[in-house]
Amino acid sequence: MDTTPEPSEAVGPLDTVDLEDRVKAIYEQVADYPFQEFHFETGRSLAERLGYPRDGLDRIPEEAVDSFAGVGYFHDLADLKPGERVLDLGSGSGTDSFLAALAVRPGLVVGIDMTRAQIAKARRLAHDRGNVEFREGHIEEPSVEDGSIDCVISNGVINLVPDKGRVFAVAARALRPGGRLAIADIVTDAEMPETVTCDASLWAACIGGAMQRGLFVETIEEAGFHIETIRPNEAYQFLSRRAQKATAKYGVTSISLLARKA
Numbered sequence: 077m078d079t080t081p082e083p084s085e086a087v088g089p090l091d092t093v094d095l096e097d098r099v100k101a102i103y104e105q106v107a108d109y110p111f112q113e114f115h116f117e118t119g120r121s122l123a124e125r126l127g128y129p130r131d132g133l134d135r136i137p138e139e140a141v142d143s144f145a146g147v148g149y150f151h152d153l154a155d156l157k158p159g160e161r162v163l164d165l166g167s168g169s170g171t172d173s174f175l176a177a178l179a180v181r182p183g184l185v186v187g188i189d190m191t192r193a194q195i196a197k198a199r200r201l202a203h204d205r206g207n208v209e210f211r212e213g214h215i216e217e218p219s220v221e222d223g224s225i226d227c228v229i230s231n232g233v234i235n236l237v238p239d240k241g242r243v244f245a246v247a248a249r250a251l252r253p254g255g256r257l258a259i260a261d262i263v264t265d266a267e268m269p270e271t272v273t274c275d276a277s278l279w280a281a282c283i284g285g286a287m288q289r290g291l292f293v294e295t296i297e298e299a300g301f302h303i304e305t306i307r308p309n310e311a312y313q314f315l316s317r318r319a320q321k322a323t324a325k326y327g328v329t330s331i332s333l334l335a336r337k338a
């Protein structure tokens with residue numbers, strides 16, 4: 077069944093308030109009712125197909141993995157070390173934060189997400205884990221001290237944010253010199269028309285907000301990063317008919333990327 081919401085009838089400038097409401101409504105369901113059908117894949121089978129090692133997934137809360145909605149694996153690129161401090165932008169129900177917390181213990185992981193139900197679930201699951209905390213908020217203004225973070229991670233989130241330059245700028249500010257940015261996200265090969273990029277329904281479906289790959293890379297570099305690795309996540313698939321059409325027409329794909337702050 078195609079569960080992607082239908083596009084708005086008239087396409088005008090992107091209504092960012094409407095967009096945020098739609099995104100929150102979807103991810104509230106992902107947190108609270110993870111086994112229903114979404115317009116994207118979720119859960120452990122997705123994580124395993126993307127390359128998440130089973131033994132790692134076995135060591136973190138099962139309910140977090142049920143609500144996993146990432147688009148690629150990047151922990152090998154992040155190469156987290158004990159004692160490091162990690163910031164997870166758009167942490168959802170916490171899969172990547174919990175995995176990072178195992179890798180950096182006794183270091184600390186801070187996850188930030190704007191959807192209250194995601195934060196509530198992640199906090200409940202974190203109750204007996206000392207080195208991971210979840211904060212409700214926008215990733216455009218993360219509540220961490222400048223220069224205090226060794227690695228910023230993020231999975232499937234930046235495509236949902238209208239001002240991507242700001243996200244990379246605040247990530248750079250949060251990182252110490254030489255700190256890493258290790259993410260998985262959605263990009264496109266071709267520039268998409270306004271009928272797609274100004275449609276809040278298609279943004280919420282992780283298509284409308286995807287940036288052209290070259291511009292995505294430039295935006296990261298402009299924020300003060302040097303890109304070290306970019307690789308495609310061929311195992312990530314869009315489920316809905318509309319998303320598959322966009323994939324074929326504009327080359328909408330998932331990538332994992334490692335960049336270092338100069």
Ligand SMILES: C[S@@+](CC[C@H](N)C(=O)[O-])C[C@H]1O[C@@H](n2cnc3c(N)ncnc32)[C@H](O)[C@@H]1O
Pocket residue numbers: 099100103143144145146147165166167168169170171172188189190191194213214215216230231232233236237
């Ligand atoms: C595709 S889900 C990915 C969640 C998690 N990273 C995972 O892999 O399961 C996107 C998440 O980003 C959050 N999000 C989107 N835009 C955000 C913003 N501007 N600030 C904070 N969180 C945001 C949503 O609430 C949602 O939980």
